[in-house]
Amino acid sequence: MIPLKTLGRMLRPGLIVAMAVLMTGCDWSLFDPKGHIAREELTLLITCTVLMLLVVIPVIIMTLVFAWKYRASNTSARYEPKWSHSTAIEVVVWSIPCMIVLVLAVLTWRSSHALDPYKPLESDKKAITIEAVSLDWKWLFIYPEENVAVVNELTFPVGAPLNFKLTSDTVMNAFFIPHLGSMVYSMAGMETKLHLIADEAGSFDGMSSHYSGAGFNKMHFKAHAVTDEQYQQWLAKVRAEGSVLDQASLTELGAQKNHDWFPVTYYASTQAGLFDAMIARHMGDNHHYGMKHDRSDAAANGVSHEGHDAGDTAPQAEHHSGEHAAAGHAGHSGSGE
Incomplete structure (x- = not known):
């Protein structure tokens, strides 16, 4: 009987190819703007996503690294059961998210008014x-x-x-x-x-x-x-x-x-x-x-x-x-x- 881990490794390339084939039929209209409003909204969407990934990606990477480094079988890792506080870590984990939230707040506030659907658009042509x-x-x-x-x-x-x-x-x-x-x-x-x-x-x-x-x-x-x-x-x-x-x-x-x-x-x-x-x-x-x-x-x-x-x-x-x-x-x- 094939172990589940081995089976997963064997199926992984096929699943990736299948997903790629299926995604070719998707309608990416949100990422293909044809007007000023859609273009500004796409820019806002990408900007907010990138800003949030500044937190998400490091957290995912650190989770994997810490899980590997401090695994039970790694006897060379530092073991400090009574450790409870680090000012440097506290500054990093609080200041960076706070700055990102602040930037997101400013972006969404400004864009909410600039892209208000009730706001008439300016153009040389008659509306x-x-x-x-x-x-x-x-x-x-x-x-x-x-x-x-x-x-x-x-x-x-x-x-x-x-x-x-x-x-x-x-x-x-x-x-x-x-x-x-x-x-x-x-x-x-x-x-x-x-x-x-x-x-x-x-x-x-x-x-x-x-x-x-x-x-x-x-x-x-x-x-x-x-x-x-x-x-x-x-x-x-x-x-x-x-x-x-x-x-x-x-x-x-x-x-x-x-x-x-x-x-x-x-x-x-x-x-x-x-x-x-x-x-x-x-x-x-x-x-x-x-x-x-x-x-x-x-x-x-x-x-x-x-x-x-x-x-x-x-x-x-x-x-x-x-x-x-x-x-x-x-x-x-x-x-x-």
């Missing part, structure tokens, strides 16, 4: 506003300035700041494009914000990074960073091939609880105020941000959250415009995004 809505289980992107909307596809010019306004028409979700940077949650009855930018052209994977139900694994999309000319061509294509996104079509879209990936769908024009109306209808009469009324309470008050038509939602969105801004601010401070 593009995109209203992102998480549905079951797909993403709806409304371009209010262009008056178009798309399901499960993002297209934007290279170098243009992207001002995302996020909400959910269902459960909480998380919007994330790893190549471009920060992840931010979308929540019903609340508006969160995210600012990103792409520094080079390409197609990047976007996803929901928060479990939200049976179709969660199909809740992904492509984000295309293109030239200005290609962006205008894409807008013309959407307007030529798309239908109209109004309250009725939005309700129909949300009712489709797709478990498979929902195909890219274009909307050539959109009804004004849909994004604000979606937020308002989840706030309820008592303005509990992000909370829905119980159906029995809603019925008692003569309110139906699923029965809003275009005539109901637009005035309600206007009425709650002040609270809507407060909800966005409260969501930012409360969630720590």
Whole structure:
């Protein structure tokens, strides 16, 4: 019978090769930034990791060295059973970690403000506003300035700041494009914000990074960073091939609880105020941000959250415009995004 130690030595090279082969299929998008925010976040991640390794690596090495040097069979090692204190050792083991923690604290404080997802980005190009809505289980992107909307596809010019306004028409979700940077949650009855930018052209994977139900694994999309000319061509294509996104079509879209990936769908024009109306209808009469009324309470008050038509939602969105801004601010401070 082969001893376990010998078997382990025999299998070790094979395991290393197998791990290397498997790792070749991994998506290293976090380590392949395509925008300013993602690049700064990668720099912060590497810097913090290296600083922490300044403690971790010496500790691992000393553990192995001490275990070998002071093993029971090594009779030449110094044996001091009554030793209890060394000022030099105390200075080293406390001062170095304290300095590293101090440096990490300064780095994270500065980067937390510099990379705040609510902070607008500066650029020579005009910023593009995109209203992102998480549905079951797909993403709806409304371009209010262009008056178009798309399901499960993002297209934007290279170098243009992207001002995302996020909400959910269902459960909480998380919007994330790893190549471009920060992840931010979308929540019903609340508006969160995210600012990103792409520094080079390409197609990047976007996803929901928060479990939200049976179709969660199909809740992904492509984000295309293109030239200005290609962006205008894409807008013309959407307007030529798309239908109209109004309250009725939005309700129909949300009712489709797709478990498979929902195909890219274009909307050539959109009804004004849909994004604000979606937020308002989840706030309820008592303005509990992000909370829905119980159906029995809603019925008692003569309110139906699923029965809003275009005539109901637009005035309600206007009425709650002040609270809507407060909800966005409260969501930012409360969630720590």
